[in-house]
Amino acid sequence: MQVSVSMPDDQKSVPSHDIVVQTMALTRDFGGVSAVDHVTLTVNRGEIFGLIGPNGAGKSTLMKMLTTLLPPSSGTALVAGCDIVKEPAEVRRHIGYIPQLLSADGSLTGYENLLLSARLYGVPRQERKPRIEDALKRMGLASATHRLVGHYSGGMIRRLEIAQCLLHRPIVLFLDEPTVGLDPGAREAVWERVLELKDRFQRTMIVTSHHMDEIDAFCDRIALIDRGRIVAVGTSAELKAKVAPGATLDDVFVRLVTGAGEAEIGESYGDVRRARRAEREHG
Amino acid sequence: MAMSGERAAPSASMVERSLGVALAEYATQTFAVTMAEVQKLYHDPLELFTRAVQPVLWLMLFGEVMARVRGVAPGNIPYIDFLAAGILAQSALFVAIFYGIAAIWERDLGVLQRYLVSPAPRSALVLGKGISAGVRALSQALIVYILAFVLGVGIDLNPLNILGVAAIIVAGSGLFSTLSLIIACIVRTRERFMGIGQVLTMPIFFASNAIYPLSLMPPWLAWVSHINPLTYEVDALRALMLTHGASDYAISIDFAVLLATWAVLTSVAARMYRRMGY
Numbered sequence: 001m002q003v004s005v006s007m008p009d010d011q012k013s014v015p016s017h018d019i020v021v022q023t024m025a026l027t028r029d030f031g032g033v034s035a036v037d038h039v040t041l042t043v044n045r046g047e048i049f050g051l052i053g054p055n056g057a058g059k060s061t062l063m064k065m066l067t068t069l070l071p072p073s074s075g076t077a078l079v080a081g082c083d084i085v086k087e088p089a090e091v092r093r094h095i096g097y098i099p100q101l102l103s104a105d106g107s108l109t110g111y112e113n114l115l116l117s118a119r120l121y122g123v124p125r126q127e128r129k130p131r132i133e134d135a136l137k138r139m140g141l142a143s144a145t146h147r148l149v150g151h152y153s154g155g156m157i158r159r160l161e162i163a164q165c166l167l168h169r170p171i172v173l174f175l176d177e178p179t180v181g182l183d184p185g186a187r188e189a190v191w192e193r194v195l196e197l198k199d200r201f202q203r204t205m206i207v208t209s210h211h212m213d214e215i216d217a218f219c220d221r222i223a224l225i226d227r228g229r230i231v232a233v234g235t236s237a238e239l240k241a242k243v244a245p246g247a248t249l250d251d252v253f254v255r256l257v258t259g260a261g262e263a264e265i266g267e268s269y270g271d272v273r274r275a276r277r278a279e280r281e282h283g
Numbered sequence: 284m285a286m287s288g289e290r291a292a293p294s295a296s297m298v299e300r301s302l303g304v305a306l307a308e309y310a311t312q313t314f315a316v317t318m319a320e321v322q323k324l325y326h327d328p329l330e331l332f333t334r335a336v337q338p339v340l341w342l343m344l345f346g347e348v349m350a351r352v353r354g355v356a357p358g359n360i361p362y363i364d365f366l367a368a369g370i371l372a373q374s375a376l377f378v379a380i381f382y383g384i385a386a387i388w389e390r391d392l393g394v395l396q397r398y399l400v401s402p403a404p405r406s407a408l409v410l411g412k413g414i415s416a417g418v419r420a421l422s423q424a425l426i427v428y429i430l431a432f433v434l435g436v437g438i439d440l441n442p443l444n445i446l447g448v449a450a451i452i453v454a455g456s457g458l459f460s461t462l463s464l465i466i467a468c469i470v471r472t473r474e475r476f477m478g479i480g481q482v483l484t485m486p487i488f489f490a491s492n493a494i495y496p497l498s499l500m501p502p503w504l505a506w507v508s509h510i511n512p513l514t515y516e517v518d519a520l521r522a523l524m525l526t527h528g529a530s531d532y533a534i535s536i537d538f539a540v541l542l543a544t545w546a547v548l549t550s551v552a553a554r555m556y557r558r559m560g561y
Contacts, residue, residue, distance in 0.1 A: 068400070069399055093402045102392065108323060119315030120403045
């Protein structure tokens with residue numbers, strides 16, 4: 001198996017309770033093909049961890065397993081100290097997930113969306129209103145509190161979804177292509193908020209993106225996935241050094257990825273169609 | 284690195300939550316799902332009015348003609364009275380049976396994934412959806428009541444009876460919308476769902492006592508009607524809604540059948556709902 005896990009030196013001294021996500025030979029098969037194939041990796045507290053790879057490489061499938069949406073075929077993972085197979089309900093208490101599709105409900109206001117989340121996550125009644133207002137303010141949405149989300153811009157919806165994820169103060173946040181379909185200004189605004197979460201609250205984040213510039217600029221460590229396997233892990237500098245002096249992350253991607261996802265599993269025609277439809281719906 | 288001071292107490296305290304706290308949380312989560320649906324109706328109530336069209340047509344066209352045929356309604360209640368309760372159940376059924384399409388729509392949008400990654404038990408999510416379908420159906424009950432008045436149906440306005448009607452409508456709609464959700468979990472696309480929804484509504488409707496009594500049916504059809512939850516819904520509605528209405532099975536039996544069926548369907552749907560996240 002082609003798993004070259006090169007960890008930065010400082011990590012070896014980090015005590016184990018600071019590992020927030022640990023996957024162990026995590027595998028998911030779809031009809032005999034492994035969408036995710038024995039993936040073993042660790043993510044540390046306070047890290048922004050980037051997942052890159054071609055369409056259908058298994059990034060979304062990996063995220064769906066870590067967020068307990070999809071049970072693994074074999075292997076398991078610990079997320080925030082809880083086993084995704086044995087105690088999925090406990091895992092869900094400690095994570096936030098922003099799917100690739102737009103998950104905020106367009107026919108509710110921003111406030112109502114957050115109230116729904118606060119209730120689902122068991123935020124105590126007297127804390128709901130202050131936390132919702134604080135989250136909206138932090139995400140720059142205070143003035144849009146009582147507007148229907150169907151009238152929000154794409155970037156505002158993404159920020160609302162991040163706000164939604166913050167109400168229950170998760171230990172780890174999963175962001176599946178948080179900037180897909182956004183203009184450069186909106187992308188920057190989303191990343192600004194993500195970085196604030198990292199710097200001020202030491203939240204751990206796992207992010208996928210096809211924008212190599214974003215991954216390069218904001219992720220502490222990066223894993224490159226191809227055909228369900230981890231091809232390389234490390235800091236941006238380490239990955240670039242593997243390929244050639246002066247290489248960019250784009251070069252890393254092109255050189256290390258062998259086959260552009262022909263056997264697309266996780267992101268099939270139906271998913272793409274749904275994603276497009278969702279984008280059209282929410283503008 | 285130290286944990287962020289802002290975060291709530293870690294999982295150890297959560298494990299020791301008492302049963303009462305867990306139940307309260309379950310109720311809140313169910314309520315959250317129902318409230319979200321009610322808020323959507325508040326923002327866009329148009330569908331409540333468009334839904335009124337169907338029962339109006341049934342009562343004013345079908346009902347007025349059939350009222351001229353003697354001997355359909357049992358005993359001495361006028362046919363239009365007999366029909367009013369049946370049409371109330373039927374109009375609620377026709378809306379509930381297509382409820383699953385909303386789940387497919389939510390899945391396509393990504394809203395459903397958001398429900399599924401929350402710590403709410405899947406049964407709380409399904410139950411919340413079912414109750415919200417029941418709440419929506421109450422608007423139809425209001426319309427049928429008004430219409431029945433206009434048509435001179437003998438309506439019982441005892442508040443307890445009206446409450447009883449509301450409870451039966453919520454249970455019946457909850458039950459059929461949950462059945463619809465199960466179908467949605469199986470077929471997963473809107474196109475397939477539309478076909479199956481059409482195929483289902485007619486047998487449920489005609490193999491019931493909604494527009495004619497079981498006594499007029501051939502034995503095999505009467506037998507099918509006996510295991511049809513809609514029959515029990517209509518039976519209870521006739522007894523509670525009409526001044527001269529009477530129940531064939533006893534209202535308590537009707538209610539028990541509806542609640543038990545709803546409970547079974549909810550537990551089945553809770554198992555299948557998670558697969559919508561794949």
